[in-house]
Amino acid sequence: MEWYLPVIWAGLIGTAVMLYVVLDGFDLGIAILFPTTRDESERDQMMNSVAPFWDGNETWLVLGAGGLWVAFPYAYAIIMPAFYIPVILMLLALIFRGVAFEFRWVAKPHHKVWDLAFWAGSTLAAFAQGLILGGLLQGVKVVDKQFAGGPLDWLTPFTLMCGAGVVIGYATLGATWLVYKTEGPVAERARRQAKTLLLGLLAFAVLVSLWTPYAHPRIAERWFTPSNLALLWPFPVLTAVCGYMAWKRLHGAHEFTPFAFTIAIFLLCFLGLAISNYPYLVPPGLTIWDTAAAPASHVFVLIGVSFLLPMILFYTAFVYWTFRGKVKADAGYH
Amino acid sequence: MEIDAFLLSRIQFAFTVSFHIVFPAFTIGLSAYIATLLGLWLKTGDQKFHLLARFWTKIFAVSFAMGVVSGIVLSYQFGTNWSRFSVAVGNVIGPLIGYEVLTAFFLEASFLGVMLFGWKRVPPWLHFLSAVIVAGGTALSGFWILSANSWMQYPAGHEVRDGIAYPVDWLKIVFNPTFPLRFAHMMTAAYLTTAFVVLATGARHLLAGHRTESARTMVRMAILMIALTAPLQAVIGDFHGKQTAIYQPAKLAAIEAHWDSSKPGALVLFAWPDEKAELNRFEVAIPGVASLLTHGSMDALFPSLRDSKVEDRPPVLIPFFAFRAMVGIGMLMIVFGWAGAWLWKRGTVFEARSWLWLAQYSWPAGFVAILSGWFVTEVGRQPWLATGILRSKDAVSPVTTLQVAISLALFVFVYCVVFAAGIALINRLIDKGPDEISHEDPPEQPSKRPLKAAQAPASAIFGDGHPGDDKIQPAN
Secondary structure, three states, X not given: OOOHHHHHHHHHHHHHHHHHHHHHHHHHHHHHOHHHOOOHHHHHHHHHOOOOOHHHHHHHHHHHHHHHHHHOHHHHHHHHHHOHHHHHHHHHHHHHHHHHHHHHHHHOOOOHHHHHHHHHHHHHHHHHHHHHXXXXXXXXXXXXXXXXXXXXXXOXXXXXXXXXXXXXXXXXXXXXHHHHHOOOHHHHHHHHHHHHHHHHHHHHHHHHHHHHHHHOHXXXXXXXXXXXXXXHOHHHHHHHHXXXXXXXXXXXXXXXXXXXXXHHHHHHXXXXXXXXXXXXXXXXXXXXXXXXXXXXXXXXXXXXXXXXXXXXXXXXXXXXXXXXXXXXOOOOOO | OOOOHHHHHHHHHHHHHHHHHHHHHHHHHHHHHHHHHHHHHHXXXXXXXXXXXXXXXXXXXXXXXXXXXXXXXXXXXXXXXXXXHHHHHHHHHHHHHHHXXXXXXXXXXXHHHHHHHOOOOOOHHHHXXXXXXXXXXXXXXXXXXXXXXXXXXXXXXXXXXXXXXXXXXXXXXXXXXXXXXXXXXXXXXXXXXXXXXXXXXXXXXXXXXXXXXXXXXXXXXXXHHHHHHHHHHHHHHHHHHHHHHHHOHHHHHHHHOOOXXXXXXXXXXXXXXXXXXXXXXXXXXXXXXXXXXXXXXXXXXXXXXXXXXXXXXXXXXXXXXXXXXXXXXXXXXHHHHHHHHHHHHHOOOOOOHHHHHHHHOOOHHHHHHHHHHHHHHHHHHOOXXXXXXXXXXXXOOOOOHHHHHHHHHHHHHHHHHXXXXXXXXXXHHHHHOOOOOOOOOOOOXXXXXXXXXXXXXXXXXXXXXXXXOOOOOOXX
């Protein structure tokens, strides 16, 4: 009982974070691409392609934080102070991008400042998420299950690289989403951008895959021990295949598959990072069992999750289905 | 008082949570109002309800966005600034917040999309159902967050081992003793607050000479709501106060500025409580009435502030004055609502310019009362974060003073800019008012409008404003 509950919870939180990254990833991504057109109606179209979904998508981030607190309070209590500055920056950035969705329409014709807020907020949020990811991968200084490092421990070349990687990655998701959901000049431009961005995303994936085992012997050992390598070799190979497929499909007339393959790349990278670090939740020292909540708390919420999560997935799917197809110019309510 | 990470974190939390609570309080009430309007539209087919629903939905969207983004900040701040709180009570409070996310946040956020953008995508009954679900979701969110807050006020159903709370009985945790009344008090406050905003909007348009049916409808509906819920709120508040006497006697003593338990409590109308000298200066009080209100007898004795050790006493000034502000506003609300009902019965409410003039400026009333109430209950809980388990000063994260100073400055700056802009935009929407039935376009069929956004000139699609602006009527 006490052994497998944290494993289940790690899986659940991993799923929530993964869903957040993919779903809000394309929301943030289309905003990162906002400055690449100056045409107001094109920007309207880009924003409308995600407007019905963004709020639900961002809720996965709340579940990620809430879930971490529910299931691993010690990890939550270490990670948040350790990444105080990037977390606060992310929150402030998400404020700007969130309100921009509504303010932009109401403020017209004086909406330029909210276009800027939308782009800057989304870009900074993505970058801050990359800093947190990178900081977690490089490890956190902990004494007595409490954060014991300095306020800028997270600031290293590696974390800056991760920040840039997440921005490029989200932009790739955003561009392929636009290929899928829009038509005309917006879709055409997005297809061109997606090709370049995809190469950037793959380059960052390779860079992280080389940097982390080089810097952390435990990660090198995880991947390159022959018995492990025999099991794990499909991950890099599949990532390469997905990258190739996305590239190929972007050069054809396909609309949905480039997006799907980009998601697959994200999924594989995420699984790869999980494999690198399991069972550590706060590398290098604390495992999921070290940081877990009381089993009674795990069970209490798990009961709810077992029927609420399928319901959430069901009505999330319903909302996407309701707003299926290419984004229509009359999609708004404003 | 030393300026350290603790003090700054408290200011930061108070600042961010105070900004936040304004929006959910409003959207809890407004979502219920919109669902009611849509229900009335479906039932009667009367266009005015539909136009009002569309109008308030625009305002709802702006308010809800501000509520969402300011709420996420809070869910992270438990960790960034109060990490020892997260560990000490995480086993108990964490799951309550978890259930809030799972049962309420996803529900609200997902169906909000249908509610805002589904006017033409889904049939009217499903659109109405989405609005009901959003309203239910906001109320459910209030359920969990008030359960968590009430547990911090008076923890139950748990045991403490090595300074960490462990759950024993979830039913007792969720339905802890002070929760039901606090929940009822907050929900009623939310509906009341929204009713005043609706009233002020209707009154503003009537006074500006827009003597439209929608403005009249807003005023009538708001009067009905206020006349019923304002007295109800007083009754709930009274029970809530009596309960505070039982579960949080130190908080009650601070509210009443009651220093001497050898005498019955006086109803202090005004005073300047002096915490050092442990007495009230400039006191104007009616003897025995506080005892009567809280314990049912003019002679009843109840614990005073001096009965708690100094380090266990809450600050007195804030709960004392905030309580008086809240109750004072509540009393005015009752009088004002009943005056409106009386004018309505006489058939002169739409001509009563002085009443309407007051009504148009009454919109902040509910917000001020809610903030005052929360200041009473949160400051009154001090020095504890979770009563008897964890003191606020022991809950702060291991972060530096400089970090918190910077983040606090950023929050103040960003909130002032963003929320001032938001309120200005809401004001603009309110000024514009609901569309009128007179210049209504014929209902359009969604399927007959397959606009190819990319191939048509932008102006043909969007007009001067935004897609759908003023033009679209869903098939009724």
